[in-house]
Amino acid sequence: MQLNETEAEARRLLEAEGFWVERIAPGQARRADFRVRDESNEYIIEVRGRQNSNFPRRLSEKALRDGVASGSRRLQPDNTMDGWIRDKAGQLEQTPGTGDAFRVLWVALTGDDTDFVTAQLRQTLYGLQRLIVHDAHGQPERVTDCYYYHHFVFFRTPALSGVVVTRADGGCLLANPCAVDAARFRASRLYRIFLPESVEDPTCIPDDGRILRLDVDVDRSDLKAKWRNLSAKYGIRTTAMEMSQWSARLSVVHEEVDV
Numbered sequence: 001m002q003l004n005e006t007e008a009e010a011r012r013l014l015e016a017e018g019f020w021v022e023r024i025a026p027g028q029a030r031r032a033d034f035r036v037r038d039e040s041n042e043y044i045i046e047v048r049g050r051q052n053s054n055f056p057r058r059l060s061e062k063a064l065r066d067g068v069a070s071g072s073r074r075l076q077p078d079n080t081m082d083g084w085i086r087d088k089a090g091q092l093e094q095t096p097g098t099g100d101a102f103r104v105l106w107v108a109l110t111g112d113d114t115d116f117v118t119a120q121l122r123q124t125l126y127g128l129q130r131l132i133v134h135d136a137h138g139q140p141e142r143v144t145d146c147y148y149y150h151h152f153v154f155f156r157t158p159a160l161s162g163v164v165v166t167r168a169d170g171g172c173l174l175a176n177p178c179a180v181d182a183a184r185f186r187a188s189r190l191y192r193i194f195l196p197e198s199v200e201d202p203t204c205i206p207d208d209g210r211i212l213r214l215d216v217d218v219d220r221s222d223l224k225a226k227w228r229n230l231s232a233k234y235g236i237r238t239t240a241m242e243m244s245q246w247s248a249r250l251s252v253v254h255e256e257v258d259v
Helices: 005-016 054-066 079-094 114-126 182-186 223-234
Strands: 020-023 034-037 042-050 068-074 102-109 129-134 140-147 162-167 170-175 237-240 244-250
Touching: 005 020, 005 034, 005 042, 005 102, 005 162, 042 079, 079 102, 079 114, 102 114, 114 162, 114 170, 114 244, 170 182, 223 237
Parallel strands: 042 102, 102 162
Antiparallel strands: 020 034, 034 042, 068 244, 129 140, 129 237, 162 170
């Protein structure tokens, strides 16, 4: 079966790092794309391409028509993204492999909207929320991120070891702190080929209050319960911020003038 462009690029990158890559033959049940091995471990990998949303295209079309266009989008966990990640996690779990094989989703982002899609992916996987931390007088003191503030995909996909994200400007690994094999995966070669600054793994972030983590047993639909948990855990008062990304396009007409 011929590889598409995204799959071929994923294979090339893995083989360049010294991994042995085998295309998995389709079966009656859904199967992942690749079986990947190194000297110690097996990885079942499903590759998915992700292109721009319609937002940049609509903005550009308006700029061409009117000369200038701007707009904003809320940055929050996305239900559609949640659904396809869980679907792909199920496909990975259905694919036969050794008992201790790691199961990894590989997401290749293309286009000029990769910053927004990457941020949305992080929020959906980790339930991220930006919070204002108040001082003893109730005044804003600082802004920080809180993991697991919303319902998050990684909690519901414990068989998924992590998500690799590739873009034109590089790649990163988003590790699943709730994976059944999380500790083993941190010692794997696939985890270690990424530079430390290119790995996001909340479990490895010092729990010193600079980055917050809501306890997983807290009801995410209860704002007061979340407030109480963070207050008891870190001794702080917080307020959730609404996060948005603002974008603009400018159309410039070039005219040649005969002299």
